[in-house]
Amino acid sequence: MSKSTSKNKESSRTSARRKHDHVDIVLNKDVAFHSKTTGFESVDFVHNALPELNFSDVDPAVVFLNKKIIAPLMVSCMTGGFAQGATINRLLASVCEEMGIPMGVGSQRIMLDNPLKDKSFKVVRDMAPSIPVLGNIGATEVAKLHQDEYRIDDFYRLVDVIGADALVVHCNPLQELLQPEGNTNFSGVLDGIALLVEKLDCPVIVKEVGAGISDDVARRVLSVGVTYIDVAGAGGTSWSGIEMYRRGDGDSSHPFWDWGIPTRESLEMVAALRPEFPALRVIASGGIYDGVTAAKAIASGADIVGAARVFLETGIRGGRRSLKKQIRRWIEDIKGVMFLTGARSVIDLRQVQLKKRR
Template sequence: MDDATARRKADHLRVALDEDVGHIGITTGLERLRLNARALPGRALDEVSTAVTAFGRELAAPLLVSCMTGGTSEAGRVNVALATAAQRHHVAVGLGSGRILLEGGDAGSFAVREVAPDVPLLANLGAVQLAEVGVDGCVELVDRTGADVLVLHLNPVQEAVQPGGDTDFGGVAERIAEVVAGVGVPVVAKEVGFGLAPADVAELLAAGVAGIDVAGAGGTNWATVEGHRDDRAGRVASAFAGWGWSTVESLRAAVAARTAGRPLTVIASGGLADGVDAVKCLALGADLAGFGRRLLPAAAEGPEPAAEALGVLVDQLRIATWAVGTESVTELHPSVLREVE
């Protein structure tokens, strides 16, 4: 195992918890959307269904605890807290990059299947690392984590800012297609917080991915995170404070690319603030809404605070679905939204 990788993971967790690492000059776009509030929702709140099916499993709500951390002892405690919360509320949960596990690092920080046996578990690896680990490494990662899904994340700007980052993105789409064909579980492609261009979505669909997590700009800026770790990286990162495609732009691109004959799970993430934002994304066509750093402070305190924070999001989502006059999250539609200046 590379000690530098372990230190970097510990730094990422510390910076994400303690520093201001949001985008500057670009927002999610969700603030320009309003839900059409109804004073006569037409039914009792407890009649509203938030249940969905994702990755072959029934979920109590269309939420994903997004891939965040791993590889250090503190990350292990955070992952257990997040996974425990996900199991409590029966929603999907993702792990941080498993590269360090494949390098012989702290496998314990990824061992959460025991506390989350009944929900979709998403393993995670940087797509640029496929040149090193190949399909076999992906199979190993899925097997060792007990994951139902493999997430391949795309982070070119983060890698370019990070000292010693991997910046050879040649052939990445082709390698993703190889993994899709050989890993044996659904593959989701995601950005890490700069969003996906329509051209990216088209290439990923051509590669055969089962899902797209748009991870739009407006939330955590991973170039800024790297900038907090190194002075020169910080100077480089400053030019990318407003980089990327907003969450709404990326989500609309992914939804538009989905066709009736090509099943595709679309995950909306990137700076979602609450359950109302989640409902806006579901109304735009997302299948799941992902929350990352929003849950991190509570998870750092332990399983109970994490479960409470996630429960608040679930309650917000249910109330907003009801208060626009909709019976189920599966019936949410753009007609419940309006754009404002």
């Protein structure tokens, strides 16, 4: 066996183990932020007692990545690359297809080392032929593209295998910093992103994983041609917490447990760049756990909203039926907010004012 083949096998085993640990820890430990919140709890809609519309005319459908989706909602990137990951992806994809909302796959890094792992990602497109499906890769792998360690063809493959409508690049320096086997070489990421934007046929989405995107970071990625940003802010799942459990200390008093920009603050900072970058599309995620909060995120400037941990927990604990029920409930609640604020469409909801809670 050549040195590089055995190195790839080792790296593929580590990636699979890591993805397994993530699901295991998320399901069995307290991985929420402790004192930091998303910020959505401090604002409220102003009730409109004269909405002047018929509830049956309220329509939450939007177009996302050139496809019509039933509501501005998606299941955020989570998993793949190991046996249970394939089962989870199959479940999430079949529900998303039935409900008509997009879904992201977890990091496809393992596919770069081991094509045998393609299956656990490909299953998503097999189960969900019509919805937008998002591929996913880490920023440090994208940096290697610029350092000539990977070729652009490797990234074409990530997109092709799942028929991705977009490729998400997750920028997760906090997670890598605390991850036992983390890669903290973030030099060259922006150049790598620029190359992807230039070469891929689909859009590139830049995303955090729960520590938020600042206006400065957003401006830098928008300047190289990115048009979609998922703020994935703080207040929901603490990825430093998850990595602390993995390295065996689970120290909830660690100063980085609650590190990051709260989701609402990050969303407002990024959405404020629209006049400068009119093509910008913003995804709000990070601690959004119900339909009313999702509606608040839209009214704060998001085009669509994503959630990860809540949907994973419901899918695994309650199965298909419970997950469908939960997503249906979110959509009903988004429609309820639209009715009670006089918003017929999601474009109208974006104009609705939120008021600071007293």
